Amino acid sequence: MGERSLQKKQFILEKAKEVFVEKGFRSVTMKDIVEACEISRGGLYLYFSSTEEIFLEVLAAESEEADDVFAENVGENATAADILAVFLKEQKKEILRSKKTLAAAAYEYAFANPKDTVLKKRFNDGVVMLEKLIKMGAESGEFYDVDARIAAKNVMYVLEGLKIASVTMGMSGETIDNELYMIMQGLIIEEE
């Protein structure tokens, strides 16, 4: 595929993402995507051969973006507490945006493809990152000296709980703040 078709592929992925955000994963048909892109049925098949294939690429593109955003917001001399704050703030944003997010589609995809490890990988990446952070914080005296792995997992589970709850039953900013405050309270040593 030449450069021109790479553009088209990007275009399809963008439009497809809108469809997945709108309709989730399972109920999206090739027809939906064809219509969203205003291309021909056969045309779509030149680039992708199933909604699953498209979805996975959409998801991958999404992950990259998220990493970029995170990197942007972490300054050079950031402390562990700063980084944690940035991380949680990003999470809060995403949770609040859940109606405009791939979250529901991603869960649906995971249900339909129990063997696939995309979500697991994301989760583990989060755990690893937080584990490092917590160790960092402990060393610098900012955080309590807890089992970093277990604490990291706990944070991730709470976040998962908030995400799924947000998608399935909605959620207020205040509720999220309460939960994130509890997380920080459990990690950061408060100054007197």
Place this chain on the structure above:
Amino acid sequence: MGERSLQKKQFILEKAKEVFVEKGFRSVTMKDIVEACEISRGGLYLYFSSTEEIFLEVLAAESEEADDVFAENVGENATAADILAVFLKEQKKEILRSKKTLAAAAYEYAFANPKDTVLKKRFNDGVVMLEKLIKMGAESGEFYDVDARIAAKNVMYVLEGLKIASVTMGMSGETIDNELYMIMQGLIIEEE
């Protein structure tokens, strides 16, 4: 419908539950259920007119069962800590069984029916119950004196996180134990 058909309705619900456990919610067709029950196409329509209708009845039956089990396991003179332990133990069981559970189907149903409040109701019921329990424990001096509502919600979010994580990426008993231990540690005052 006479007695005979009530039995058949139960039978259909049982078989349908197996199908929902196996395939989730969205991908289940009336045909799937017809085949699982080994009845005729038209026969199923005598009892139910959509997979959604069937699913909601399966879910309702499920809830009743869960309540019964909980009631059975709470003795007369149980302390707040005892009841919390029973509750968390039941939750652990359910999380571990998640592959044989309606959890995934229920989430899929919620995605497909954002207006429906079945999951929300379940969640709120849990919050209310835990809130009472935490107040009880605080009064009896067993639990820390925290904001009961916020604490109850926190427990529920962690549990939601564990459930969805279990469904989408599997989970070991040990991991659950760690999380439940953290929950209990955050509530119960340890004796020295």
Place this chain on the structure above:
Amino acid sequence: MGERSLQKKQFILEKAKEVFVEKGFRSVTMKDIVEACEISRGGLYLYFSSTEEIFLEVLAAESEEADDVFAENVGENATAADILAVFLKEQKKEILRSKKTLAAAAYEYAFANPKDTVLKKRFNDGVVMLEKLIKMGAESGEFYDVDARIAAKNVMYVLEGLKIASVTMGMSGETIDNELYMIMQGLIIEEE
């Protein structure tokens, strides 16, 4: 079938007639009639085995009634002009009632059963009757001396036209009056 079942048969025919009036012929199902009668599916089959069979009996009962009404309204010493007036008045009534009548259903039946001669018989009965009447009138000097058969047919065709027009596009009493007046004008010799 004993007396009791004869009553039931009558009951079914009455209810079925309502259904045919309401829905025409083709779209009426055995289920519709079962529901209108509030009897069991199998029960209906004890008396009739198809909507067609039921419809034909409904139609036959209808014809008898119409004859009775006509006989009632024709006095002993009636002149030809009197009888014609009574006949046309009855026709007008029926045309105006067309929305509450079997007319549409009868036409639908005729379309679906081109071999059946029910409608033809009715038409011919009308022709024969009118023919006699016109001859009577001619002999008594009330009517013009025309070809009685042709004149009778003409009257019947106009009436058919009014009926079908009434069913398919509605019709005012005035319009009917105009037509009936033209019929009478064409037959009855006006006194100066």
Place this chain on the structure above:
Amino acid sequence: MGERSLQKKQFILEKAKEVFVEKGFRSVTMKDIVEACEISRGGLYLYFSSTEEIFLEVLAAESEEADDVFAENVGENATAADILAVFLKEQKKEILRSKKTLAAAAYEYAFANPKDTVLKKRFNDGVVMLEKLIKMGAESGEFYDVDARIAAKNVMYVLEGLKIASVTMGMSGETIDNELYMIMQGLIIEEE
């Protein structure tokens, strides 16, 4: 849809017309039309989405044709009597062809769709045309000086009567001639 599909649409309409002529309106299924056209089930849905939609297009095409035929047969210097003769001749042809005509289907359609005014429009168009014609004839001294509207309606009702009678019970050319003769006799002043 490009040019190629326009041809196919025409083809479907032609075949569908045969089906409607053969089976009427209500009993025609999408499957019937699919089979008559020898195309795939889904293929038909690319062009039409219900038998009703198809039928209405068939009917519309039919009307255009009829208008064309009428225009062709009316010469430049035609008198009112000439035009009336052409009109009645066309009507006779159509009535005689009734077994190969959409008439029955059109009536069935009208029964099934009481709100629809297709038949009414056709009837009114006829009335308007005849009204003009009768006025023309009266002015030129060819026709009697009657109430043109009432006379026009009368002609149309007789024609309706002939049509429905032809469809439901068959009709000979002679019978039609008698009726048409009576119509002409009622309008045209005979030379002595």
Place this chain on the structure above:
DNA sequence: CATGAATGAGAGTTCATTCAT
């Protein structure tokens, strides 16, 4: 006689996927 649960054929409709242009 009467019931109504059960069956299965058949109509409607939608899409993934292909293929001639």
Place this chain on the structure above:
DNA sequence: GATGAATGAACTCTCATTCAT
């Protein structure tokens, strides 16, 4: 590369008809 008409499989749903009770 790109198109979009065409196909056919799969689902949904409704009834006529039967039959055990």
